Amino acid sequence: MLKRIAAAAFGLVAAMLAGCTTIAEPTVSGAPIKVAGRHDVMEIGPVLLAVQRAGPRRAIFFSGGVDNLFKAEGEAAAGGFDHAPGNADIAAQAATQALRASVDNPDLRIILTVTEGLYRIVARRSAGIATIADLRGKRIGIFERTSAALFLDRMLADAGIANDEVVRVPLRPREMEPALREGEVDAIAIWEPEAERAHAALGTDAIEFANPRVYRELYNLNTTERALNDPARRARIVAFVREVVSAARAARDDPEAIWQLVAQSSGYPVPLVAASWRHHRFPADLPEDLLDRLVEEEAWLATQSNRPPRTRDQLSRLIDTSVLEEALSR
Numbered sequence: 001m002l003k004r005i006a007a008a009a010f011g012l013v014a015a016m017l018a019g020c021t022t023i024a025e026p027t028v029s030g031a032p033i034k035v036a037g038r039h040d041v042m043e044i045g046p047v048l049l050a051v052q053r054a055g056p057r058r059a060i061f062f063s064g065g066v067d068n069l070f071k072a073e074g075e076a077a078a079g080g081f082d083h084a085p086g087n088a089d090i091a092a093q094a095a096t097q098a099l100r101a102s103v104d105n106p107d108l109r110i111i112l113t114v115t116e117g118l119y120r121i122v123a124r125r126s127a128g129i130a131t132i133a134d135l136r137g138k139r140i141g142i143f144e145r146t147s148a149a150l151f152l153d154r155m156l157a158d159a160g161i162a163n164d165e166v167v168r169v170p171l172r173p174r175e176m177e178p179a180l181r182e183g184e185v186d187a188i189a190i191w192e193p194e195a196e197r198a199h200a201a202l203g204t205d206a207i208e209f210a211n212p213r214v215y216r217e218l219y220n221l222n223t224t225e226r227a228l229n230d231p232a233r234r235a236r237i238v239a240f241v242r243e244v245v246s247a248a249r250a251a252r253d254d255p256e257a258i259w260q261l262v263a264q265s266s267g268y269p270v271p272l273v274a275a276s277w278r279h280h281r282f283p284a285d286l287p288e289d290l291l292d293r294l295v296e297e298e299a300w301l302a303t304q305s306n307r308p309p310r311t312r313d314q315l316s317r318l319i320d321t322s323v324l325e326e327a328l329s330r
Contacts, residue, residue, distance in 0.1 A: 032057055033236040036064030037092035040266040042192045043115035044218040045258040046251045046284065047092050048265055050243035059240060065093045066222050067100040069108065070248050089227055089237060094147040095218040095294060099301055102318055103310075107225040109320040112241055113290065114248060116281040117217030119151040120195045121209040123187035124180065124202060130158045132209045138186040141171040141179050147217045150300050152189035154215040176199055191217065192276035193268055200275070216281075218273065218293055242327040249282030286324060291316055 035051060037044045042062075046140065051059040060066075068088040092114060102108040123129040127138060142152055156163065168184050176188040177198040188198055199206045221244065229232045251258050255277055263270045267268035287293075294315045 003308065014199075014260050014289060017316070030236065032060045033090065033233075033240050034088045035059060035061045035090045035092070035240070036088035037061065038065065039063040040274065041219075042262060042266075042280060042311075043094075043117055043165040043217070044265070045255070045262045046114050046244055046247040046282055047221075049247035049250060049258050049260040050240060052261065053247065054240065054243055058236075059243075062088075064088060064091065066091045066098050066108065069222060069224050069227075070101070070105050088091055089233055090240060091222045092219065093222065095220055095299055096147040096150055096301070098220060098222050098318075098329065099294065099297055099315075101309075103305075106317075108225050108227065108318060109225055110220045110286075110290070110318055111237070111320050112221040112244060112303075112324040113218050113283055113285060113287055114221055114244055115217075115219040115251075116212075116283060116287075117191050117211060117219060118212050118279045118281070119189065119191055119215065119217060120199075120279065121152070121155060121187055121189045122180065122195050122198045122202070123207050124183070124207070125188035125205050125207050127183075129186060129207055135159070135187060136161055136165045137167070139167045139184070141169045141176045141185040141188040142189070143190060144168070144170055144171055145304070148190045149163050150297060151215045151217070153300065155189070155209065155211065158214045165172070172197060192279050193207060195279070196276040197272060200272075216314045217221070218287070218290065223320075223323075225320075228323065234323075238326045241323055245324075246325060248282040251282040271325070283286055285318065286321055294318065297303040 022209070035047060037047055048061065049060045069089050069091050083122045095110070098108060098110060119142075121132070121135075123135070123138070128134060129138065135156070140152065142149055153163065156166065169179070171179055171185070171188070173194045175191055176190050176194050180188050180198050181201045188195070197207075199208060222235055222240065227237065259270050259273045259277070262268070264274050266273070291312065295312050298309045298315055
């Protein structure tokens with residue numbers, strides 16, 4: 001841990017969470033905190049539970065991402081995830097997208113790593129794949145410009161495979177399982193539960209490759225320096241982080257209620273959500289190697305964007321430890 005001193009879019013997901021039983025009474029006055037995040041990923045589970053526990057007077061969730069931190073109310077956010085219009089106090093998303101957004105918005109702040117995603121490459125043995133080296137010359141389904149693309153690049157590099165030695169087939173997440181099952185691709189690299197869905201569809205023909213030491217997704221809560229400098233908004237953010245830390249314990253120790261929330265939010269069946277859960281960790285902390293991981297991901301993103309990477313010192317300013325310290329001090 002870093003040193004501590006001291007709407008499926010707006011309507012569907014917000015309505016679903018607003019209708020849940022309120023577990024905690026409001027402790028922070030003012031407007032409810034607005035939380036954006038993809039509604040259809042497993043990593044969002046502790047965030048959904050925290051919103052439910054806070055109740056609609058304290059927290060509102062809508063489908064979106066880090067772009068929503070920088071948009072005015074009602075303004076559509078950019079990006080490839082069909083984000084809902086509107087601004088947010090907190091946004092949950094992988095570090096890859098936070099780094100991308102922070103180039104033009106350097107006041108973005110990472111305040112908590114909620115979930116670590118342990119990604120997998122799932123491949124067909126019948127395509128002649130028995131080891132990761134056998135991916136040379138194979139067709140791999142990939143969602144480009146995402147954390148999954150970074151994962152694939154890191155796994156290939158670790159195996160000594162150049163990018164031009166594989167055929168990259170651009171696919172959206174829910175297109176991957178059918179493409180792999182029908183033989184349109186030989187392997188896929190994607191987050192859960194699509195990796196689990198593909199593995200189950202292939203049965204004994206499935207083989208997988210994973211290495212968290214090479215890459216693990218850091219799925220963070222993000223906010224802005226401007227929000228943290230506003231005393232009322234900061235109080236709401238700190239209170240919500242405290243709820244997420246508690247919800248992450250439930251994600252580790254008693255996740256059944258969260259599986260139900262994720263299933264309702266994502267449209268995936270509960271058994272698939274449950275089967276995918278073991279491919280995640282829920283630290284609700286700021287990992288000791290967070291800055292190291294940001295430096296590595298920044299180098300990859302800079303190459304993609306044909307720009308110089310930011311320095312380690314510049315990236316360190318994106319991490320704000322004070323919110324977690326304050327949340328844990330009460």
